[in-house]
Amino acid sequence: MADTDxxxxxxxxxxxxxxxxxxxxxxxxxxxxTLMVLTLMCxxxxxxxxxxxxxxxxxxxxxxxxxxxxxxCGMTAVMIARGLDLSVGSVLAAASVLAASLAxxxxxxxxxxxxxxxxxxxxxxxxxxxxxxxxxxxxxVTLGMLNIARGVAYLITPSAILVGLPRNWSDLGTxxxxxxxxxxxxxxxxxxxxxVIMSYSTFGKRIYAIGGNxxxxxxxxxxxxxxxxxxxxxxxxxxAIAGIVLSSRVGAGDPNIGVGFELQVIAAVIxxxxxxxxxxxxxxxxxxxxxxxxxxxxxLNLAGxxxxxxxxxxxxxxxxxxxxxxxxQDGMRNVKKG
Amino acid sequence: MDARTPPSAETARAADGAxxxxxxxxxxxxxxxxxxxxxxxLKPGEVHCLIGENGAGKSTLVKIIAGVQAPDDGDMQxxxxxxxFSGPLDxxxxxxxxxxxxxxxxxxxxxxxxxxLGDEPGSFGIFRQSQARKRAEQLLASIGFTDLPVTRLCxxxxxxxxxxVMIAKALxxxxxxxxxxxxxxxxxxxxxxKLFDVIERLKAAxxxxxxxxxxxxxxxxxxxxxxxxxxxxxxxxxxxxxxTSEDLVQLMVGRELSNMFPAKSHSPGDIALxxxxxxxxxxxxxxxxxxxxxxxxxxxxxxxxxxxxxRSIFGADIVHSGTVSVDGSRIGxxxxxxxxxxxxxxxxxxRRSQGIVPVLTVGDNAGIVWDQFPGQRDGASDxxxxxxxxxxxxxxxxxxxxxxxxxLSGGNQQKVVLGKWLLTxxxxxxxxxxxxxxxxxxxREIYQIINDFAEKGLAVVLVSSELPELLGLxxxxxxxxxxxxxxxxxxxxxxEEVIAVSMLHAERKADTQxxxxxxx
Numbered sequence: 063m064a065d066t067d068x069x070x071x072x073x074x075x076x077x078x079x080x081x082x083x084x085x086x087x088x089x090x091x092x093x094x095x096t097l098m099v100l101t102l103m104c105x106x107x108x109x110x111x112x113x114x115x116x117x118x119x120x121x122x123x124x125x126x127x128x129x130x131x132x133x134x135c136g137m138t139a140v141m142i143a144r145g146l147d148l149s150v151g152s153v154l155a156a157a158s159v160l161a162a163s164l165a166x167x168x169x170x171x172x173x174x175x176x177x178x179x180x181x182x183x184x185x186x187x188x189x190x191x192x193x194x195x196x197x198x199x200x201x202x203v204t205l206g207m208l209n210i211a212r213g214v215a216y217l218i219t220p221s222a223i224l225v226g227l228p229r230n231w232s233d234l235g236t237x238x239x240x241x242x243x244x245x246x247x248x249x250x251x252x253x254x255x256x257x258v259i260m261s262y263s264t265f266g267k268r269i270y271a272i273g274g275n276x277x278x279x280x281x282x283x284x285x286x287x288x289x290x291x292x293x294x295x296x297x298x299x300x301x302a303i304a305g306i307v308l309s310s311r312v313g314a315g316d317p318n319i320g321v322g323f324e325l326q327v328i329a330a331v332i333x334x335x336x337x338x339x340x341x342x343x344x345x346x347x348x349x350x351x352x353x354x355x356x357x358x359x360x361x362l363n364l365a366g367x368x369x370x371x372x373x374x375x376x377x378x379x380x381x382x383x384x385x386x387x388x389x390x391q392d393g394m395r396n397v398k399k400g
Numbered sequence: 401m402d403a404r405t406p407p408s409a410e411t412a413r414a415a416d417g418a419x420x421x422x423x424x425x426x427x428x429x430x431x432x433x434x435x436x437x438x439x440x441x442l443k444p445g446e447v448h449c450l451i452g453e454n455g456a457g458k459s460t461l462v463k464i465i466a467g468v469q470a471p472d473d474g475d476m477q478x479x480x481x482x483x484x485f486s487g488p489l490d491x492x493x494x495x496x497x498x499x500x501x502x503x504x505x506x507x508x509x510x511x512x513x514x515x516x517l518g519d520e521p522g523s524f525g526i527f528r529q530s531q532a533r534k535r536a537e538q539l540l541a542s543i544g545f546t547d548l549p550v551t552r553l554c555x556x557x558x559x560x561x562x563x564x565v566m567i568a569k570a571l572x573x574x575x576x577x578x579x580x581x582x583x584x585x586x587x588x589x590x591x592x593x594k595l596f597d598v599i600e601r602l603k604a605a606x607x608x609x610x611x612x613x614x615x616x617x618x619x620x621x622x623x624x625x626x627x628x629x630x631x632x633x634x635x636x637x638x639x640x641x642x643x644t645s646e647d648l649v650q651l652m653v654g655r656e657l658s659n660m661f662p663a664k665s666h667s668p669g670d671i672a673l674x675x676x677x678x679x680x681x682x683x684x685x686x687x688x689x690x691x692x693x694x695x696x697x698x699x700x701x702x703x704x705x706x707x708x709x710x711r712s713i714f715g716a717d718i719v720h721s722g723t724v725s726v727d728g729s730r731i732g733x734x735x736x737x738x739x740x741x742x743x744x745x746x747x748x749x750x751r752r753s754q755g756i757v758p759v760l761t762v763g764d765n766a767g768i769v770w771d772q773f774p775g776q777r778d779g780a781s782d783x784x785x786x787x788x789x790x791x792x793x794x795x796x797x798x799x800x801x802x803x804x805x806x807x808l809s810g811g812n813q814q815k816v817v818l819g820k821w822l823l824t825x826x827x828x829x830x831x832x833x834x835x836x837x838x839x840x841x842x843x844r845e846i847y848q849i850i851n852d853f854a855e856k857g858l859a860v861v862l863v864s865s866e867l868p869e870l871l872g873l874x875x876x877x878x879x880x881x882x883x884x885x886x887x888x889x890x891x892x893x894x895x896e897e898v899i900a901v902s903m904l905h906a907e908r909k910a911d912t913q914x915x916x917x918x919x920x
Contacts, residue, residue, distance in 0.1 A: 264520040264527045271506045271517050278504035282518030282569070283489055341508045 092335045096350045100357065107361030114364050121243060125311070127356035128245035129154070129304035131349055133323070134330040135256040136300030138348040140200075140293050141331050142260070143273045144340030147297045148204040149189060151323030152211035154305035155316070157182045159215050161306055162223040162231075162315020171228050175306050182302020183295045185211055190294030194287035208324065215317035222316035235311025245307045252300060257345040269293065274341030329380040330355050338384065354379070417480075418443050419577050419608040420465065420496075425474030427460050429837070434460040436632045438474070442577060442608040447599060447622045450612045452629030452652055453867065458612050461629070462579050465610070466498045467491030479576070496577045497570030503562040503586060507555030512536040514554050515569045539568035542605075543598045560591035567598060578602060579610045584618060585703065596622065614701050616645040628652055646896075653867060653895040661872030662851040664891065668694040668875065670727075672859035673744075673828045675713060678722035682708035683883040686722070690828065690859040695850065697874030697891070698863045699898050705883035706863040707749050710830045713861075714746040715739040726827055740773055745821030747814075749832040749863075755817040756805050762816055763787050763801030769820050776824040790819040794849060811842020818849055828859045835869060847873060867895045 108115040133150050140147050161178030165171055185207060192203045239247045260266040268289050271279040280286050309315050334351030336343025355376065362372045420442040427435040435457045442448050450458040463469040465476070467485030476483050478494045485491045488498070505514050512532040521531035536550040545564045554562060563583065570578060580599075584592045599622060602609060613619055619626060626643070628635040628651040635651050643651070668691035678686040682705045690696045700706050711717040713724050715736045723730050724739075731742040748754035756765050766787045770777055780786040787801060794815040798808055805813055814834060821829060831850065835843045850873055853860050864870045870877060871893065879887040879901045887901040 262527055263525045264522045265525060267509060267513050267517065267520060267527055270508050274506040274508040275504060277502075278506050278514075279517065281488060281492075281504055283492065284518050341506065 093344065093347050093350065096333065096335060096347060096354070100350055100354050103354065103357050103361065107357065107365065110361070111364040111366075114361055119360070119364070121246075123353070123356050123360045124246045124249075125243050126360065127352050128243075128249040129308045130323075130326055130330055130352040130356060131249040132252045132307065133301045133304040133327045134334075134348045134352050135252050135345060136293075136297035137327045138331050138334070138336055138343055138345055139256065139260060139269055140297045141273075141328075141336050141338075142340060142343045143269045143290060143293055144276070145193065145290065145293060146200045146204065146328070147186075147189065147294060147301075148201065148324045149185065149207035149211055150297065150301035150304075150327050151320035151325075152208045152215065153182050153185050153298055153301040154308065154320040154323055155318070156185075156211045156215040156218070157302035157305035158309035158319060159218045159223060159315040159317050162227060162309060163218050165228050165231060165315075166223060166226040171230055175234070178306050179299060179302045182298040182300075182305070184298070185302075186295040186298025187291065189298065190291035193294065194290035212317075219315065219317055222314045222318065224314045227313070227315070232310055232313045235307060235309075235313075245311060248303070248307055252303065253345055253349050260345055265289070265292070270341055272340075325380075326355055326376070329376065329383070333379065333383040351383075418477075420476070420478055422461075422465070422474060422476045425461065425464060425476070426472050427464060427469065428472055433632050435464070435471070438629075438632075438634050440627060440634065440637075442610060444576070444606045444608055445603050446624040447603065447609045447611050449619045449623035449626045450610065450629065451614070451619060451626060451648060453865070456629040456652070457632040458629050459581070460632075462498075462581055462610065462612060465491070465577075466496060466579055492573060492575075495573065495575050496579065497573070497575045498579045498581070499563065499566050499570065499583055500581050503559060503566060505554040505557075505562050505565055508553065510551050510553055511540075511548065511557070511565050512550040514565055515539060515550075515572065517569075519572060535572075536568065539571050540564065542571065543567055543601055544594075558591070559586040560588075560594060563587070563595065564598065567602075575607070577608050577610070579612075581612045582614070583611070584613070584615065592618075616648065619648070620645065649896055649899050653899065661869075662848050664695075664851070664873070664875065666693050666695065666851075666854045666875055668692065669857065672727060673713070673861070674723075674725040674728070676723045676725075678709070678712055678719060678724065680708065680712050680717055680719045682717070683712055683880075686880070686883075686885055688878055688885065690861055692827070692857045692859055693854050694876065695854050695860040695862055695874045695891075697870040697877040698861065698880060699867070699870055699877050699889075699902060700880040701902050702865065704881045704902070706880060707832055708883070709880065710746060710832050710861065710863060711748075713739070714744055714830055716746070740769065740824070741776065743776075743825055743827035744830065745769075745824070745826040745828070746830045747817050747821075747832060747834050749836070751810065751814055751817060751837070756813055758804070758806035760805060761802045762791065762796065762798045762805050762808065765805045766790060766801075766816050766820050767823065770823040773824060778823060778825045786823050790822050791816070793822070794819045795845065809842065811838045811845065814838060814842070814846060815849070818846070826858065828861070829853055830861045830863075832863045833865065834862070835864070835866070843869075867898055871895060871898070 104114075113119060133154065137147060137150065157178040160181050161174045164174035164177055169177070189200075189204055189207055192198050193200045234244055237244045260269065268279065268284050271282065271284060272286055272289060276286060305320065308319060312319075330351040331343070331348050332338065332351070333354055334343070334347030334349070336348065358375055358379065359372055362375060418441045420440075422441070423439045425435055425438045425440070438457065438461060440461065450461065452458050460469065464471045467488045467490050470486070478496065483494055485494070506517065509517070512529070515536040516532040521528045521535065533550050540546070540548055540550065543564060545561075545568070548561060548564070554565060557565065563586070567578070583595060587595060599609060611622055624640050625637060626640075626648065627637045628648060630652060670692055671689045672692045673690040675689070676687045686709060688696070698706050698709065708717055712719050715734055715738060719733045724733070725731065726742040726744060729742070732738040752758065757768070763784070767783050770783060770786060777786070780789060784801065791798065791801065796808075796812050796815045796819070798812060805816060808816075818834070834850065835846050838846065847869070850860060850862065862870065862873060871891065875891045877889045877891065877893065877898065878885050879889065879898065881902060889898060889901065
């Protein structure tokens with residue numbers, strides 16, 4: 063083993079060649095490229111349907127995208143650290159029905175919302191602790207949690223809670239602030255917060271370090287397990303916030319919502335340019351990725367495409383994004399080997 | 401302590417005030433005595449070189465000092481205080497830093513961010529870029545790198561620059577002891593000089609440097625003291641100028657000759673394996689022949705490309721050009737399946753992760769090739785009969801064929817790995833470090849098996865870092881370096897000659913590289 067190790071590292075490197083420089087500086091380039099894809103899709107759908115390019119439809123798209131953007135922010139942070147959380151869809155549903163049942167039981171509305179969100183953070187704490195302290199693969203742990211949280215949601219209520227909700231239940235989802243629907247405002251706030259965390263905070267630097275080179279992070283004295291646990295807490299929290307926003311907008315606490323949501327979230331993050339191998343990714347890219355998914359659904363709807371085809375289209379976009387990620391990774395590896 | 405020290409090593413003992421002093425250090429791994437009763441010390445402002453063959457104990461000593469491994473026995477003092485590390489962080493906090501060959505920087509972060517990592521300047525959790533940059537600039541300037549923009553991403557740096565970042569980061573804490581393990585191997589020659597400048601600065605600042613290297617020229621240039629290791633023991637500690645390079649090589653290899661090896665009575669026949677111009681990511685234009693009944697040894701330093709060469713012949717590593725033929729017929733490139741069908745077998749370097757399937761039984765492991773390649777089966781058509789015949793032949797000590805292989809000793813596991821190729825019509829055996837991590841008794845048995853292979857007419861290609869083993873078994877030796885063949889020697893050559901060819905070539909190559917570098 064010593065043999066092969068030293069061969070890999072003993073190569074005279076050409077790390078500062080032009081191509082790598084382009085790719086490294088290419089974060090902006092990549093963001094612009096995703097933005098162009100989004101624009102092209104908008105142009106395409108505007109041609110296919112005259113109802114697409116209207117102010118009310120855009121507000122509609124944004125409102126639909128809001129829960130996706132919120133949950134994707136937490137997922138971006140986890141995936142930059144080379145993690146994954148498959149439980150977000152179930153956590154969203156469980157937080158939703160927990161808050162609704164508490165509100166029905168007479169707990170003040172915002173206290174019920176807060177408890178729902180704390181529940182999400184708690185699930186994240188369990189995920190993170192098992193993953194980081196017991197070194198279990200995140201896919202296994204969060205796949206298990208996907209089932210557990212969905213089960214908990216059904217245990218709280220087997221069917222949607224519609225009756226008995228306080229009158230102001232839907233305020234969060236339907237009210238406006240400065241002319242903008244509240245879900246959009248919340249999504250913007252969450253995205254800005256995560257952007258600051260990832261780009262300007264000490265914690266953010268550590269997340270990139272863990273994803274980019276975990277050994278280097280450990281040898282730098284970073285408490286890797288603690289950072290990972292915090293990441294999963296954040297991811298559970300954003301999933302729960304997304305659940306509260308969604309259930310307020312639809313006016314119900316529903317254990318059936320968010321089935322398959324985790325795949326949309328992961329798709330948004332990957333389309334947004336976060337590398338599957340960790341260490342790279344930006345919140346702004348994720349936001350664009352989430353918008354691409356929202357526009358795709360909305361546009362296909364308006365163009366009269368059957369809903370089942372939307373599943374197919376989403377899957378194709380995700381696989382295409384992963385293939386591009388792979389190609390870029392391979393390209394860089396070859397350049398490094400030179 | 402003095403009683404344990406060989407008198408010949410008395411010449412260079414450290415005075416009081418040593419940065420580091422270890423005594424009586426021992427470490428064993430299952431079946432291997434990696435370090436035995438070793439004394440070592442480091443003074444402020446000196447470069448103390450460690451030399452020895454692969455597996456002589458240098459790396460184990462370095463890992464113990466760096467807190468990566470815990471010793472079984474012995475005492476370690478840092479700045480006169482007894483130290484016991486439970487991990488690398490403890491060692492760092494005690495002022496010990498490691499610069500390994502692997503350049504552990506985060507490519508996606510800037511120089512300043514990398515240097516700050518783990519001890520980031522900031523308030524309220526917000527990372528203070530300006531402070532991080534200032535500190536990075538100061539630390540880099542202290543080792544003579546004043547022109548490196550600290551806002552550059554580490555992914556864009558050359559290996560030498562990454563190394564500088566790691567050294568600067570190591571100086572962040574109050575580091576007084578710096579361990580460098582083959583620090584020049586990722587560097588080009590022009591960059592090596594820059595590293596030596598850095599080392600001079602560190603010495604002037606009173607730091608102590610432990611320098612592990614295979615390269616005699618570097619040791620001549622840098623070493624204030626040199627400690628030679630052999631078979632897990634310290635052979636001698638010498639001051640600068642006390643010994644020539646030849647003396648050091650003699651100390652490294654000089655050992656009792658033993659009758660570990662069976663008498664070579666091979667009678668090479670026709671050419672079995674013909675390799676022509678084989679070129680891949682780690683090997684360049686390699687050509688050689690091996691005859692039936694011949695053992696060809698491949699010598700070279702760690703990282704010379706020996707493992708990659710075997711894997712390329714076997715189709716497991718990508719080959720860009722060149723051909724491999726068995727008994728005159730050319731085999732398709734880049735396919736393990738075609739290589740096996742042509743009669744090539746590989747015993748890989750890492751027995752546990754590549755040689756055996758630990759969860760399967762002895763019988764299933766032995767029959768794994770037999771199962772996959774019905775056309776290649778040799779001898780008995782009944783699997784159990786075939787497998788038990790081989791297990792008996794190779795004297796594998798196992799209660800039954802249905803025993804899980806992971807419960808066997810390393811030597812017996814390796815016999816099964818060797819044996820699986822005897823169940824099929826194998827013509828060419830590629831052996832990569834076949835006795836690594838195996839105790840002495842089983843080694844001797846495996847030597848006998850290898851010798852028997854050759855007598856049966858198989859062509860054997862043997863890679864080994866243990867020169868006595870290579871010389872004891874091979875009819876002929878080729879030396880490779882940097883992925884190229886740099887010399888061919890007869891089987892009765894001395895260890896010193898093999899080392900001279902491997903090492904001198906490494907240095908000659910570095911010279912030509914630096915010339916080419918300057919021409920550019």
